[in-house]
Amino acid sequence: MTPRRWDTSKSWSPVPRSAASGSDGLVGIGVSPGIAFAPLKRMAEPIAAPEASLRHAGDAEAEQHRLTQALHAVATELERRSEQARSAGRDDAADVLQAQVMMASDPGLPEGAGAMIRQGKAAERAIFDTFNTFRDMITSAGGYMAGRAADLDDIRDRVVAVLTGADMPGIPESDEPFILVAHDLAPADTAGIDADLVTALVTVQGSPTSHTAILARTMGIPAVVACASAAELEEGVQLLVDGSSGTISVDPDEQQVAQAREVDRLRLAAIAESTGPGATADGHRVQLLANIGGPDDVAAAVANGAEGVGLYRTEFLYLDRVDEPTLEEQRHAYHQVSVAFPNGKVVVRTLDAGADKPLAFIPTAEEPNPALGERGLRLAHTHAQLLADQLEALGQVHENDPAELLVMAPMVADVDDAEFFTRAVRNAGLNQAGIMVEVPSAAIRARDLADIVDFFSIGTNDLAQYTYAADRQVGNLAAYQNPWQPALLDLIAMTARAAAEAEKPCGVCGEAASDPVLACVLVGLGVTSLSMSAPALPMVRAALARHDLAQCRAAAEAALGERDAEAANAAAKEALPALMELGLA
Structure with missing residues (x-):
């Protein structure tokens, strides 16, 4: 059978606590969408550790x-x-x-x-x-x-x-397309991949935020990480990899391959038909926005029909450098994104660094639990000039560019945080101050916060991490990052309801927004905008366009009524009848 790769859009599926063999094959964490069918090739064995007793000749x-x-x-x-x-x-x-x-x-x-x-x-x-x-x-x-x-x-x-004098680690050579299986992949490995030959990536370790995941998504290569059972697969075996669901079929039969092709055909057809602003079948508007890390991501966002930017991760301006970016560097980076959406909105998240993403130019004390440490807005309390400089640069862009510029803070936990940030935004001449809802306390007391800020944006990745006390970097705890978890849906519903009562917008900018099925549920919960990685936009747009608001609300109610993620996912799908024509049922 001829190896081939089919591009699809990302769709979350329930993932077990650790990667395992399922009834149809293996299960890991799908981190980059797409379907691939090809033989397996392995990365070379890692370099052996030199003997501890090894000594030089004396010079x-x-x-x-x-x-x-x-x-x-x-x-x-x-x-x-x-x-x-x-x-x-x-x-x-x-x-x-x-x-x-x-x-x-x-x-x-x-x-x-x-x-x-x-x-x-x-x-x-x-x-x-x-x-x-x-x-x-x-x-x-x-x-x-x-x-x-x-x-x-x-x-x-x-x-x-x-x-x-040992062989350098790297990608195996091949004249034919193959699926690369490795214990883990280093940046130098993923950066050297030829996407015409490597049709999918499967790693034994890794996480949704690893370099493997990030670069695979950038390159459009399907990828599954944290699949422990992949270590036992034999060289040359045929694999059918679904980078959306995280499933891997071993030596699939012709029917399984045909089904994968049909799913791909349906999804690609839906993507081709998906144009225009986001809306449900009965015309209820839902802004569809893109998550970006900087100006380089704008082209993909525009190409996939983004109506604006829902999350501009500004920390990429600061990381891996020895000094703070200048006001001009910041202004230029924000301006490049702003001018790309003259009739849309650009939501900028202020610096989300500190603790687990330390800055070389900011000395920080060692912390016993960095995920619960001095990060996000908390860093601004001790290094106020960082926030002041960033808001000054954003204020200059707001004054001169036509896009609607909104600014939000990460790691807001209470009223004091919200008031501190809102004052700083207003003092910089900006008129739209929002907050990321990613700490459970912010969701629980969203009614209080809605009286202070102009909008909410729910970061489902961190909200899940803190709700379930499960580090999102740990592959064995991946199930707690599943956005279908009912407790997470409860917090989203609570936040959206508080925003609606205050007549304030409430978006979602976490990975949950990129699941076309969950997108319908989020709209049913009262979310007003969805922001995601650019390639996911067309399928989400297509899923919303095939269901009316009543169906979305019914799906949300059904999901909230279940006790676990798998049941919530299944119940929502039952309430969304047009999923079959999208290959999502």
């Missing part, structure tokens, strides 16, 4: 020089890959690789290994131990930083490979 200076050359060679190769990705228009991949170049060039690496080399350790073992020390430091930080541990492991293995 410490020569050994230090050998290490310096190896680090330089790795940094040079990563730089070449970054430039290659940039020239191919893959800026996200280039940025990730550039961050690795900085890691490989860190003077702390040869300095730390140098002490061990002077004590007699061979360069490969000394640098191996030094990298592992760095790794332990960032892993203990948790959250965003812990997710960068794979980056360090990749650089470590590349340096050891240069020093020992």
Whole structure:
């Protein structure tokens, strides 16, 4: 059978607490939409750890020089890959690789290994131990930083490979398309993928926020992560991968492949027909917006029919740099996005950093639980100038650009937070101050907050994390990130109801908005706008256009009446009869 990849739109399915074998195959976490059918190829085995007792011949200076050359060679190769990705228009991949170049060039690496080399350790073992020390430091930080541990492991293995003459880690060569299965993928690996050959990615580890997930979505490659059972699959076996649901069929029969093709045909047909502003079948308007990380994401948003931006993640202007972006840098980045939607709205989230996403230019104390630490708006209380500068830059854009500019704060927990932020926004000359509802206390007391702010935007990813006390970076706890969880739906309903009573808009900008079935439920709960990754927009638009508001409300009521995520999903689908024609039933 000829390997082939079919693009589809993302649709969440209930995911077990850990990846497992289901009745039809394997189950992981679907993180990048699409369907692929092809033989499996594995990544090469990781570089073996050098013997702990390995020692050099006695010339410490020569050994230090050998290490310096190896680090330089790795940094040079990563730089070449970054430039290659940039020239191919893959800026996200280039940025990730550039961050690795900085890691490989860190003077702390040869300095730390140098002490061990002077004590007699061979360069490969000394640098191996030094990298592992760095790794332990960032892993203990948790959250965003812990997710960068794979980056360090990749650089470590590349340096050891240069020093020992071993084969460099990387993508297997092939003349035919294949599905790549790996324990995990480093940025240098994903950045070097040829999408015409690698038709899908499957990893044993990983999370929805890993580099594998981010780059796979950017490249349009279906991907499933945290699939533990994939480690047992044999080389060359035929796989049918659904990057939306996270399911993997092993050696599927012709009927299963035919069904996948039919689902793909229905979805692609629906996407082709999906045009115009978002609305239900009876004309109830629902703004469909895009989540972006910066100006580079605007083209995809426009191409997929976004009516504006519902979440501009401004932290990408700040991360991986040694100084704060200037007012002009910020203004330019915001202006580039604003001018792309002259008749729409652009919702900018102020800096969501600190704790699990530390800034190099802001010293922070070590925290025992970074996810519950000084992050988001809380950082502005201790570093007020950061927020003041950002709002000043946004105020200049608001004054000169035609787009409707709205500004919202992350990690708002109570009335004091809301009042603090609203005052700051007003003082900067901006007239639309909103908040992210991602802390349960904000949802529970949404009625109080609605009297203070101009709009709500529900961040379902963090709201789920904090509601279920389950770190969203931990693959084994992925089930708690399932947005169909009834307790999460209760909090969304509570927030939307409070907003409606105050006659304030209430959007959703978490991953939940990208599920076309759940999108109907969210509208039924009273949500007024949905913001998602750009490729998900056409299918969500199509699902809404095929159901009226009464059906959406019935689906929401049915989901709220169930006791678990799987039952809520099934009950909602029963109330949405047109899903069959979209291949979603």
